[in-house]
Amino acid sequence: MLSHNSIMSGEKLGIEFRAQASIQGNTTRNTPTSKHTTTTNNPSSFDAVERFWEGVALRQRDGAKAADGAFRESERLLGSAIDDDPDFTGAYLLRASLRIEDPARARGAVQDCNEVLARRPDLARAYFYKGVGLVALAEDGDAQGLPQAIQLLNQASARLPPTADLLGTRGMAQLLLARGSNPTVTYDFQALRILPATFGVRGLDLLARAELDFAKAAELANGADAVTWRAQGAWSRALRGDASGAIEEFQRLAQDERSNGVVLSLAAGAQLLAGNYDVAEEAATVAVQRGAGPLAVAFRAAARFAQHDYVGARSDLEALSALGASPSKETREILEQMRQLAP
Numbered sequence: 195m196l197s198h199n200s201i202m203s204g205e206k207l208g209i210e211f212r213a214q215a216s217i218q219g220n221t222t223r224n225t226p227t228s229k230h231t232t233t234t235n236n237p238s239s240f241d242a243v244e245r246f247w248e249g250v251a252l253r254q255r256d257g258a259k260a261a262d263g264a265f266r267e268s269e270r271l272l273g274s275a276i277d278d279d280p281d282f283t284g285a286y287l288l289r290a291s292l293r294i295e296d297p298a299r300a301r302g303a304v305q306d307c308n309e310v311l312a313r314r315p316d317l318a319r320a321y322f323y324k325g326v327g328l329v330a331l332a333e334d335g336d337a338q339g340l341p342q343a344i345q346l347l348n349q350a351s352a353r354l355p356p357t358a359d360l361l362g363t364r365g366m367a368q369l370l371l372a373r374g375s376n377p378t379v380t381y382d383f384q385a386l387r388i389l390p391a392t393f394g395v396r397g398l399d400l401l402a403r404a405e406l407d408f409a410k411a412a413e414l415a416n417g418a419d420a421v422t423w424r425a426q427g428a429w430s431r432a433l434r435g436d437a438s439g440a441i442e443e444f445q446r447l448a449q450d451e452r453s454n455g456v457v458l459s460l461a462a463g464a465q466l467l468a469g470n471y472d473v474a475e476e477a478a479t480v481a482v483q484r485g486a487g488p489l490a491v492a493f494r495a496a497a498r499f500a501q502h503d504y505v506g507a508r509s510d511l512e513a514l515s516a517l518g519a520s521p522s523k524e525t526r527e528i529l530e531q532m533r534q535l536a537p
Contacts, residue, residue, distance in 0.1 A: 283317070286310045290323045300330035304339075318353035321346045322360055329367045340371040358415035362423050365407030369430055372400035377524070378433075378463060379496045383531050388500045390467045391433065398434055405430040418452040425457040428464065437468035455486030462493045471500040488517055504536035 286306040293303035307324035310317055328343035347364040354360060372393060379388040393401065408427030412420045425447055432440035444461035447453055458481035465474035478494035495510035511529045 283310045283313050287317070287320060287323065290320075290327070294323060294326050294330060297330045297334040300327045300334070303327040304331070318350050322350035322354065322363075325350060325367070326359075326363050329363055329370065332367070332370045337370060337374070340367055343367045344371065356410065356414060358411040358419060358423060361407045361414065362411035362426070365404040365411060365423075365426060365430070368400045368404035368407065369426070369433075372397040372404065373433070378493075379466065381496070381499060381528050381531070383535075386499075386502065388466075388496050393433070401430045401434045405434070418454055421447055421450050421452045422454065422456050425453075425460050429460040432460075432464040432467050437464050440464040441468060441470075455481055455484055455490070458484060459486045459490040459493065462490060462497075466493050466497055466500075471497045475501065488514055491517075499532070504532060508532040508536045 286309045290303040290306035290310070293299040293306065304324055304327040307320045307327065310320040311324070314320065325343045325346035328339035328346070331337075332340050332343070344364060344367045347360065347367060351360055351364065373391070374397075376391045376393075378391055380391070382389055405427045408423045408430060412423040412427065415423055424443065428440040428443035428447070431443070441461075441464050444457070444464055447457050448461065458477065462474050462477035462481055465471075465477055475494055475497040478490045478497060481490035482494065491510050491514050495507045495514070498504075498506040498510065508529070511525070511532055515525065515529060
């Protein structure tokens, strides 16, 4: 599972800026069926926008954690504005954009978008934000909304100018839907080997579509985001069965100083799928040393198991189990069998 940050890149801020601009005015609009407010003179909304911009400045200067307080206060003030005017769609939309940043609050973002779409079924940005929220939920383990996410992102794509985040998020939705509940590799404890994931026709089609979206997202993105989307495209290619082609792309990306933990982790995964287990272990170790997170640890565990280093594989799986969230039933079963191999 990739981190939620792999979905959300810096370009999303530009969309947020355009979405929140409507809050700063003082007019209202009407639909044929209902009255809804896209802008207001509500004091809470103006304070919320100020805190929002403060958070943006802090994030650009000092990083995401520095902006958390300002964004949380902006979200609270938006809640007050919505309490005063439940038809204030601009406030729902901006609050959704803030909640999307945190997977634990993604469900709230989806609910905010539902409120917007109930009043403004033509608002394309609400389709986009809701799609992003559903993908975030899928990355956090609730994948039932992925088909709807793809539909929503298709609708947004038909109405909005193409952006890296829109196309990249749709690529992630397709990649996650293709994978379903299938692990990247399966541990075969009878033959003491690992087996790479396989996909049917529909899965392969989704992976091909994801690869195309990631390529387009990379063309539109700036900085490290472009590298991340290229890495996701290469990973999709590896899962489709072209691990050698993916490895070539990862080797090119390795020369880019903007490469990050996501790139390093997925590069290790491509080597794993290609059967280059020693190279995969080495690449995953580098990724772990650079703070890449659980994905790199999972790939290293599989590479070590494939090389019959059961002690090392068990150590990695123990580390994964200690990282926070409760491990899945499959992970617990793998760990238990690994403990029998390496007591």
